[in-house]
Amino acid sequence: MSIRAGLESMHFACCYEKSRPSSQFFSTQVFPDRLAYEESRYALNWFCRDFIMQWPSHSLAVRLTAGIVSIILFVYALAGLALYQSKHQHELRAVTTTENLARSLAINVSGILDKVDVGLFAITSEVERQMAVGGINGALLNGFLTQQQVQIRDCEGLWVADEKGDVPWGTIMTAGKITNITDREYFQRLHENSHLGMVVSKPVIGRTTKTWSVLLSRRINNADGSFAGVALGSLRMMEYFSNMFSTIDVGKHGVIAIRDDEMALIVRYPTVANESGQVGARLVSAKATEATRSSPEAGSYTAVTPVDGIERLYTYRKIANYPLYVFVAKSTDDFLVPWRKEVDITLLLLAVFTLAILVFTRTSYRRETESRRAKKMELFRTAFRTSPxxxxxxxxxxxxxxxxxxxxxxxxxxxxxxxxxxxxxxxxxxxxxxxxxxxxxxxxxxxxxxxxxxxxxxxxxxxxxxxxxxxxxxxxxxxxxxxxxxxxxxxxxxxxxxxKLSFSDQLTGLPNRRLFMDRLEQALISSARHQWIGALMFVDLDDFKSINETLGHGQGDLFLNEIAQRLRRCVREGDTVARLGGDKFAFILENQSTHLQAAASHAENIGKKTLLEIGQPYQLCTSTLHRTCSIGITLFGEQNEDASEPLKRAELAMYQAKACGRNILRFFDPKMQAIVSARIALEDGLREAIKQHRILLHYQPQVTDEGRITGVEALVRWKNLRDGMISPAEFIPLAETTGLIFPLGQQVLIMACQQLAVWAERSGFSHLSIAVNVSTRQFNQDDFVEQIRSVLNHSGANPHRLKLEITESMLVSNVEDVIAKMNALKSIGVGFSLDDFGTGYSSLSYLKRLPLDQLKIDQGFVRDILVDPNDAAIAKTVVALASSMSLSVIAEGVETRAQRDMLAAIGCHNYQGYLFGRPMDIDALEDFIEGGIDLVRLDRSVDRNK
Missing domain, CATH: 3.30.450.20 (PAS domain)
Structure with a gap:
């Protein structure tokens, strides 16, 4: 029986019209010649399942059910993902809010403690002065304490204790009674240590005030440096900070607290009646202790509070320079209220969606079942006959x-x-x-x-x-x-x-990097199995770029082909020679030896042979070329490792060969890996710090010889979360070489201009200027002038208060472009100071064309100005040059009165250095400026610090 008769005899024959001509039945338009093979196979598979094998009709229901369930589950998954992301966003906003509050409160508390520290310092200075001139005058000292009490309103009381711990002087005294504090921990610490600054005590009940307080104290010294007593102040944290915290909205169940470094409670808002909420209580969650130990500066965590059993999101921050923490917490029930409403709405929508899709599916299934049977027979016949x-x-x-x-x-x-x-x-x-x-x-x-x-x-x-x-x-x-x-x-x-294209280099026919890495992986496996030592050689041509630039890329390709042929002649038949890209090639030398020394010797011989082969002259066009290469070698097989490791080692060795003069070979030195790894880690850390805006600015005052502060120099600082403060001498050169100097310099300019805008609104600060160092790479950007203008416009800073410090190295090349940019910025009011003048390239012909405002005498000349006549002569020449060009002059690195007097004698009347103030953060700087400069005290302080 023919296939046609067989098909007609099947129970699907009702779909086939016997009287209809076959030419009409077998449509030639259903599967045109361009039909993909997969479509034919799909039709065949469909026919096999639903027609030939005669699957039961319920299979359609099974498939539809599976599809609908998949769709519903997919929608549910999307809804769940959306709710999860929404919850995450609410949590992130809560973290941001608590972080901002904790940071603000930490700054406020630090400022209060700093003010108390300044007052205590003044008290110790007064006591030491009275002891130096004949003894303490009780009435005079009590009056001074009262005066300081008025200035430091944050303190409940101020006292002075003698070396025995008795407290005979103070603003709050018990009549007829002298309090003794020798048993207090802070008194004992100050008695035993002469180098401590202000000491913050644990929460104690004051013996005079009879209330919980935190005592702040400083050591008093005799003229010979021996212990003479302490000055102390009492800070009623509970009353003072409860009033402050009550104005901050942290939600219905939010909490703000201050604890010491041992988690003893100092103040909590709102207060609780049980013992765990009292001053000095140490009941905190295990997560709080774990978090402050692992990240002592700042952090966030979620925990259930042992005090009241409420789950909260906590953010803590250590108060700068003091053993205190600020904790800000928001209840998860408070900040997730909007999210829970979203959950209710989403569940309602999902229920409606599920009901609608089930109704739609039932209707669609009925229609599909009725039409499938009529189409199956026709589809098979058409697909079979007309398939290409x-x-x-x-x-x-x-x-x-x-x-x-x-x-x-x-x-x-x-x-x-x-x-x-x-x-x-x-x-x-x-x-x-x-x-x-x-x-x-x-x-x-x-x-x-x-x-x-x-x-x-x-x-x-x-x-x-x-x-x-x-x-x-x-x-x-x-x-x-x-x-x-x-x-x-x-x-x-x-x-x-x-x-072929995937595994071969199209230019030279050598294995490409992909095939090379595969063979290297196989070589590593083989060496581990058979216990032999192999070698990997990394070959880089020296100065190949000049061939492309002078003779063209076509000749450069011919040269690379010749190189490939020479490299093949340097190795054995079974070794691999590959082109990794550009002018970089590599060898895999297998089956070297089971002995390390023998393998190294063989690899060295191959390397020397390669150097000689590459060093032979080349004839390109009418030119005879001489080129060399640098080779890095590493051995493999001693340890299990992936293919990237020996390649990395060989490349590092090659760069070492480049650094040693080229046309040589070098074996890998592990010290190179450590240096590169440390540099990569430092670069990653700096990149992240810039991205996260963790770069800080410290400011060093610039003063006149009368002690008047005219401006500051902005100095960039980086506090790494893991390693602490990183020296600018480490990360500034790295930023220069990696290009990070561009975003780093932009951040510094923005922060400095924002500070100028803030000072413009404050009396006593509006006259100050800020000097910002600009690197050569940063200045050479085409849009540098537009960057400065944009920063000034966005910050609202006065351009006349911005001073850019440039170096003489900028004048080495493209001096006309430098002059043009300086003139453009000068026209809007920006000033310029030539930094480190006299240490580098100097040309008076260019110097007189620069729109400078100031010359800066390098600290290298100031350091030995009293003992080195040459340094003194150079400084005097710089002053004379500045005078002749109508420029101001400033000396940096001034550390003693003698240096300042010497500079003043030669005509320099502006200074910057430790004598007048170290680089400090903005809060310390503003307090310093408001306090004024005492040159005698600062001179003594500098000598003592040395």
Whole structure:
């Protein structure tokens, strides 16, 4: 029986109109020639599942149910993800709010403690002065304490204790009673240590005030430096800070607290009645202790409070220079209220969505079930006849060909009449008959569908690779195989070409980096298995760039081809020579030796041979070239490692060879790896610090010889969260070489201009200028002038108060561009100071053209100005030059009165240095400026610090 008769006898024959001509039934438009092979296979698979195998009708319901469930689960997952992200955003906003509050409160508390420290310092100075001139005058000292009490309103009381711990003087005294404090911990610490500054006590009940207080104390010294007593002040943290905290909104269940470094409670708002909420209590969650130990400066965590059992988000920050922490907490129930409303709305929408999609699915399923049966028969007939791929149906048992489609003849050359009724062995379409047997065996083993590649033979004897997809079907109770065969000759050729391009360098034909890394990985595995030592050589040509620039890239390619040929001659047949890119090549020397020294010696010989080979002259066009290379070598096989490690070592060794003069080879030195790793870690840390805005500015005052502060110099500081303060001498050169100097310099300019805008509104500060150092790379940017203008416009700073410090190195190249940029900025009011004058390149012909305002005498000349006549002469010359050019002059690095007097004698009347103030943060600077400058005290302080 023919395949057509068999199909008509199936129970799907109702879909087939016997009276309809076959030319109308088999539409030639359903599967045009451009149909992809995968679409044909999909149609075949569909027919196999739903038509030939006659799956039960409930399979559609199963698939629809699975699809609908998948959609619902997907929507639920999206909703859950959205709710999770929303909750995360609420938590982030809460963290940001508490961090800002903690930072603000820490600054306020630090400012209060700093003011008390200044007052205590004044008291100790007064006591030491009275002892130096004949003894303490009690009435005078009590009056001084009262005066300081008025100035330090934050203190409840001020006292002075003698060396025995008795407290005879103070603003609050018990009549007829002298209090003794020798048993107090702060008194004992100050008695035993002469170098301590202000000491903050644990919470104690004051013996005079009879209330919980924190006592702040400073040591008093005799003229010989011995212990003479302490000055102390009492700070009633509970009353003072409870009033402050009550004005801050942290939610219904929020908490603000101050604790010492041992987690003893100092103040808490709101207060609680039980003992855990009293001053001195140490009841905190384990997370609080763990967090402050792991990150002692600042941090956040979520914990359930032992005091009241409420879960809160805590943010803490250490108060600068003092053993105190500020804790700000918001209850999770408070800041997640909006999120819980979102959850309710989302659940309601999901319920409505689920109901709607279930109703839609039920309706769609009914319509689909009714239409599928009518289409299956027509689809199979059309797909089979019109498919551009070769299709045929054979009997599973004897291999008889029952039907072939219209695409079979163009590929195999056999017509339908030639094949129908014959077996596949009669027409011999399989090049290797065992491949057909294997396919049939797989189908017999109940493998419903197979995809395999095989070799086929056309009628004219042409052999070609094909992809066969086949499945078992039943026709008239006979098991048959329907097969689809596609000629994949073009695809195989393309795969071979892709394989070649993927693993070979197109210019030289050498293995590329991808193949090289694969072979290196195999070499590492082999060396570990057989216990032999191999070598990896990294070869980099010296000054290859000049060939491309002078002779062109075409000649450069010819040169690289010649290099590749020479490198092949330097190694054995089994070794690998690869081009990693550009002018970089690499060798893998396998099966060297089981002994390290022998392997190293062999690799060294190969390296020397390579140096000699590369050093031979080259004939390109009419030019004879001489070029060299630098080689880095590392051995592998001593340890288990991935392929990137020896390559990294060999490259580092190559760069060491470059640094040692080129045309040499170097073996890897582990010290190079440590240096590079440390530099990478420092660069990553600096990059993150700039990104997170953790760069700080400290300011050093610039003063006249009368002690008047005219401005400050902004000095960049970086406090690493792990290593603390990093010296600018370490990270500024790194920023210069990596390009991080651009965002770093931009941040410094923004912070300085913002500070100028703040000072402009404050009396006593509006006259100050800020000097900002500008690097050569930063200044050479094309848009540098626009950057300065933009920063000034956005900050609102007065450009006449901004001074840019440039160095003489900027004048070495492109001086005309430097002058043009300086004039453009000068026109809007920005000033310029020539920093480190006299230490580098100086040309008076260019100097007189620069719109400078000031010359700065380098601290190297100031340091030895009293003992080195040359330094004194240079400083005097700089002053005279500045005077002749109508420029101001300032000396940096002034540390003693003698240096200042010497500079004043030669005509320099502006100074910067430790004598007048160290670099300090903005709060300390403002307090310093408000306090004024006492040159005698500062001179003594500098000498003592030394």
């Amino acid at each position: 791929d070769s299709q045929f149906i054979t009997c599973l048992e004897d291999g008889r060909i029952l039907e072939v489609n219209d695409g079979f003849t163009p590929v195999f050359g056999w017509t339908r009449e030639d094949t129908t009724g014959k077996t596949v062995f009669d027409i011999d379409i399989w090049r290797y008959p065992e491949e057909r047997h294997t396919s049939v065996r797989l189908l017999r083993q109940n493998e419903y569908f197979i995809d395999r590649e095989a070799e086929f033979v056309s009628k004219d004897g042409r052999t070609w690779p094909g992809l066969v997809s086949a499945h078992v079907m039943t026709l008239n109770d006979t098991l048959c195989i329907q097969a689809i065969i596609r000629d994949i000759s073009d695809r195989k050729a393309a795969e071979q070409q892709i394989q």
